[in-house]
Amino acid sequence: MSSANDDSNNPSRRAFFQEITAGTAAMAVATALTQLGAPTLAAAQTVKGTGAPEAKQASSSFFKNPPPWPTGTDGHIYDHLFSTKLKENSITDVVAGPQAYFRGDSDLPGAKINMGWQMFTKPYRLELESHHHDTDEYLFFLGATLPDLVGSFDAEIEYFMGKEYERHVITKATVLYIPAGMEHNPCDIKRIGKPMMFSALELSPYFNGKYQTQGYMELRGMTKI
Numbered sequence: 001m002s003s004a005n006d007d008s009n010n011p012s013r014r015a016f017f018q019e020i021t022a023g024t025a026a027m028a029v030a031t032a033l034t035q036l037g038a039p040t041l042a043a044a045q046t047v048k049g050t051g052a053p054e055a056k057q058a059s060s061s062f063f064k065n066p067p068p069w070p071t072g073t074d075g076h077i078y079d080h081l082f083s084t085k086l087k088e089n090s091i092t093d094v095v096a097g098p099q100a101y102f103r104g105d106s107d108l109p110g111a112k113i114n115m116g117w118q119m120f121t122k123p124y125r126l127e128l129e130s131h132h133h134d135t136d137e138y139l140f141f142l143g144a145t146l147p148d149l150v151g152s153f154d155a156e157i158e159y160f161m162g163k164e165y166e167r168h169v170i171t172k173a174t175v176l177y178i179p180a181g182m183e184h185n186p187c188d189i190k191r192i193g194k195p196m197m198f199s200a201l202e203l204s205p206y207f208n209g210k211y212q213t214q215g216y217m218e219l220r221g222m223t224k225i
Contacts, residue, residue, distance in 0.1 A: 080108075080109075083102065083107045083108045087225050088101050088223060088224055094122040094123075095118045095121070096119040099116065100116065100118075101114075104206050112204070114202050114204065115201040116200055117197065118197070119144050119196070119197055119198075121196075123189050123191060124189045126187040126188070126189060129186055130165070130184060130185045130186065132182055133178070133204070134204070134208050136202075137178040137184075137200065138175060138178070139174075140174075140175055140197070140199040141157060141170055143195075144195040145194060149197065151173075154192070154194040155170075155193065155194075156169060156190045157171075158186075159176070160186055162183055
């Protein structure tokens with residue numbers, strides 16, 4: 001006498017498993033197994049010996065046919081290309097400290113850029129008069145609230161460009177491109193509603209500035225900590 005669970009006398013169950021064998025989607029498998037009283041595939045995939053769910057790295061839709069991940073080699077051939085000397089004392093008490101700064105060639109010999117990251121928390125006149133550089137410069141004005149560095153921008157900045165001192169007011173997250181040789185500044189951070197992330201990227205191994213009036217500001221790197 002056959003039992004109720006005998007697949008040979010249960011056409012619907014037999015047809016179901018034949019469909020699985022033919023390549024039904026994984027979601028259908030998980031759903032069907034749940035209906036049969038078995039644990040779902042997600043629950044079944046646990047770390048051996050712990051019962052905890054197995055962590056999976058998120059896949060990316062950008063890569064259709066990703067190559068095999070390399071096993072790599074051990075060595076120190078390229079150690080000189082890495083720098084962790086970023087933390088510095090803040091330039092002023094209105095910058096939440098410490099600040100981060102990559103000082104180009106002095107931090108990584110051969111580097112062709114220098115770049116800083118500073119979080120301003122109060123209004124501040126960042127520059128008092130105009131100057132120019134021999135290389136291009138990019139200024140980034142962003143919010144400082146993760147994950148939305150654009151939407152969290154809440155400040156008003158007065159910025160002057162060119163020999164004409166053309167006045168611009170920045171009220172949105174902005175990238176400002178300053179071509180080599182162009183006069184720029186002063187810069188007045190007039191209002192800050194939320195902390196603001198400011199970053200300056202210059203395409204030179206060191207800070208390259210020529211000031212109309214010398215002596216108002218000492219150009220020096222802050223102390224690394």
